Amino acid sequence: MATRRLDYIGEGTVQSFAYDLRTAYRYGETSTGSAVRGGAGGAPVIGVHCLKLDARREAVREEKAVLAHGLIGAHTANTITGDFSVELSNAAWVEDGEYGAPIRSGMLSGNLFAMLADIAGAGEEQREIGRMTLPEVRFKSLHIIGK
Numbered sequence: 001m002a003t004r005r006l007d008y009i010g011e012g013t014v015q016s017f018a019y020d021l022r023t024a025y026r027y028g029e030t031s032t033g034s035a036v037r038g039g040a041g042g043a044p045v046i047g048v049h050c051l052k053l054d055a056r057r058e059a060v061r062e063e064k065a066v067l068a069h070g071l072i073g074a075h076t077a078n079t080i081t082g083d084f085s086v087e088l089s090n091a092a093w094v095e096d097g098e099y100g101a102p103i104r105s106g107m108l109s110g111n112l113f114a115m116l117a118d119i120a121g122a123g124e125e126q127r128e129i130g131r132m133t134l135p136e137v138r139f140k141s142l143h144i145i146g147k
Contacts, residue, residue: 001021001031001033001035002033003032003033003034003049004032004033006018006032006034016032017029017032018032018034018046018047018048019031019032019034019046020032020034020035020044020045020046021035021044022044023046034046034047034048034049035047036048036049048131048132049131050131050132050133051131051132051133052132052133052134053122053132053133053134053135053137054122054135055119055121055122055135056121056122057122057123057124057135058121058122058123058124059097059123059124060120060121060122060123060124060136060137060138061094061095061096061097061123061136062095062096062097063095064093064094064095065093065094065095065138066088066091066092066093066094066103066106066108066144067091067092067093067094067099067136068088068089068090068091068108069089069090069091070088070089070090071086071087071088071089071108072086072087072088072089073085073086073087074086077112081111082111082112082113082114083109083110083111083112084109084110084111084112085107085108085109086107086108086109087105087106087107087108088103088105088106088107088108088144088146091103091106103146104146105146106144106145106146107144107145107146108142108143108144109142109143109144109145110139110141110142110143114141115139115141115142118139118140118141119137119138119139119140120138120139120140121137121138122135122136122137122138123135123136123137123138124136
């Protein structure tokens, strides 16, 4: 099945959904070629071959913020309420575009749905993580504890 570009969200509105053959049949749609395998013997499931998050870019490191390169425990977020509490990994303070003191130990908590509704901006830097190309994203209204 040929894959094609899908624009999931445009101008803040859901534009399309991903379908593999099974879900396309179930919902009376056409497959978007969005099936991937989890492993060598795994059954096909809906997934992405290449996900690119794009938005208006700006300098997100100018104001004082915590820059976290990873999170531990993200899979434990409550999928119903959106509440989460995760450990920061490889994090540091950043201000005026410069790295500050590293954060040795810290926790980040908030609500996923509120967090996505309150994005402060997408940075000019981006990195590839697996099949995704993602910019730095600045969030407001999250709670951080640590030292």
